[in-house]
C-alpha cells in the first residue's frame with residue numbers, strides 16, 4: 678500500500694521532519710532503525726526481533742524514495758505497537774515488506790492492513806502538528 682493521494686502533497690512539504698520525527702518515535706520505543714541496501718527487488722523493509730538479546734530492529738531500504746521510507750517506518754512502528762505480542766511470544770520473528778504488496782511471514786493480511794492504517798494515521802497526525810505550528814491550519 679502506498680500513501681493516500683490526499684496526504685502525498687503534504688508529505689512532500691515535510692519529508693525531512695517526518696523522517697526525523699518517526700525515527701525519534703521508534704527510538705523512544707527502543708526500536709532501532711537501520712537504513713541499508715536491501716538487495717532483493719522491491720523489498721522496502723523488515724522488522725526483526727532478536728529473541729536472544731531482546732532487541733528489535735527495523736531495517737529500511739535506503740534506496741527507496743523518501744515517501745516510501747516514511748510510509749515503511751510508520752508501518753513498522755505500527756507492527757511494533759499493535760503486534761508486539763506476536764513478535765515477542767514467538768509467533769513471528771519478523772515482518773518482511775515489499776512496496777505495494779506488503780507481506781508478513783505468516784501471511785496474515787489483517788496484520789498488514791492494521792500496520793498500513795497505523796502508518797497513515799501517525800503520518801496524518803504529524804502533518805496536522807506541522808501545519809498547526811506553521812500556521813497553515
Ligand SMILES: [Zn+2]
Pocket residue numbers: 752756772773774779780781788789792
Ligand atoms: Zn508489514
